[in-house]
Amino acid sequence: KTTCVYLIAKALEEAGYKVGYTSTAMFNDGKMEWLNDKKMTMVGRFFSQKMLKRMVENGCQYAIIETTSEGVVQFRHKFINYDILVFTSLYPEHIDSHGNFENYKTAKGGLFEHLKTCKTKYVDDDKRVVRADTDIKKLDLSRVKKTIIVNLDDEHSGYFLDFWAERKIGFTRNGSMVKDGSDLEIIRYGDINASQFGTEYRLFSGGLGKQKDEAGRLEVSLQLLGEFNATNSMTAFAVGFSEGIAPEPLIRGLRNVTGIPGRLERIDEGQDFTVIVDYAFEPKAVLKLYGVVNVLPHNNIIHVLGSTGGGRDVARRPKLGDIAGRYADYVIVTNEDPYDDDPEIIMDQVSLGAENSGKKIDKNLFKILDRREAIIKALNLAKKNDIVLVTGKGSEQAICVANGEKIPWDDRAVIRGILSNSEEGAGF
CATH class of the missing domain: 3.40.1190.10 (Mur-like, catalytic domain)
Incomplete structure (x- = not known):
């Protein structure tokens, strides 16, 4: 929409x-x-x-x-x-x-x-x-x-x-x-x-x-x-x-439209691999995303994802992991918007779906609670002509945690800062 x-x-x-x-x-x-x-x-x-x-x-x-x-x-x-x-x-x-x-x-x-x-x-x-x-x-x-x-x-x-x-x-x-x-x-x-x-x-x-x-x-x-x-x-x-x-x-x-913020948004800081940030947080949306990604010339796909807490649809968590496990070469499960839920439990449920699709912990499946560290892991894994997907938040400006707190955050700014070794995104 x-x-x-x-x-x-x-x-x-x-x-x-x-x-x-x-x-x-x-x-x-x-x-x-x-x-x-x-x-x-x-x-x-x-x-x-x-x-x-x-x-x-x-x-x-x-x-x-x-x-x-x-x-x-x-x-x-x-x-x-x-x-x-x-x-x-x-x-x-x-x-x-x-x-x-x-x-x-x-x-x-x-x-x-x-x-x-x-x-x-x-x-x-x-x-x-x-x-x-x-x-x-x-x-x-x-x-x-x-x-x-x-x-x-x-x-x-x-x-x-x-x-x-x-x-x-x-x-x-x-x-x-x-x-x-x-x-x-x-x-x-x-x-x-x-x-x-x-x-x-x-x-x-x-x-x-x-x-x-x-x-x-x-x-x-x-x-x-x-x-x-x-x-x-x-x-x-x-x-x-x-x-x-x-x-x-x-x-x-x-x-004339070159892109929409947080929707299939490419982050280019001169690296020799592709980074895409997308809002997709529902299984059907993630499947559509892979339909696009598979058209792009690439070697490996590295996917950073999580799932939402706060009473949101729990059943989609293993489904998201399953899709990433089937279509990505490396899956990194991280924190997204836990609200008052235990983020570790959410991550375990997403990871279970990836494991059921054949991914192995610490081989091609990683669980990293800190979203910045998870993104760093993905960017470090990436080699020439790989694709890094970071999904779930798009252009959102906060991570929602317990007690109604919103932590300032922007996937795109964080990625740009890491890739360029600049201060951009350092405050998140």
């Missing part, structure tokens, strides 16, 4: 609009962009609403709010008048707080149920919202249709399409079965080519502009790695399509 927020924002900015957003990784109020140091996506105490006020004051025409299931359950979406809701995918996450998958899906659905209660807005030709007390009949204004956008290739897309909306748009890779008589507008894409240099694909329908080839297709090129980023970028095209924005500036905006 964080990647989608960023891609939609950059595409709209290239189309000439001022955009603000809140996400797990970053905040932007239309004037400044800064890292999210709150350790949560939807911050409480009406933080999102206050950010929206700042965006309006700063002249933003669009606001993008990464909205979480936990945020909905805690009513942090209240009094936000959404206009477009985007569903990307659904897989088991935050089960610890929701109890089971059905509750999790229902919590997500609560946001879509909320759409029908959101106030109608009118905008001028510059996409600026006009105050509700304005006499709209005297002005040439457009009513913003309440819209749902879904990834049709996700098995749960039908659930979200069943909610009320004035307009429904779906995007699908190459094709999707849609019932006759459906009012769903469909954008198709495909011919994805994901390589070590980026990701290319074609749009086949849906608001295509002047850059179509002879077969009526539109070429899209991303600097981002991974087939899943083709899907992520489709959210930007769908939003643009819903707003009547030509695809050409959207393509430029997407092409």
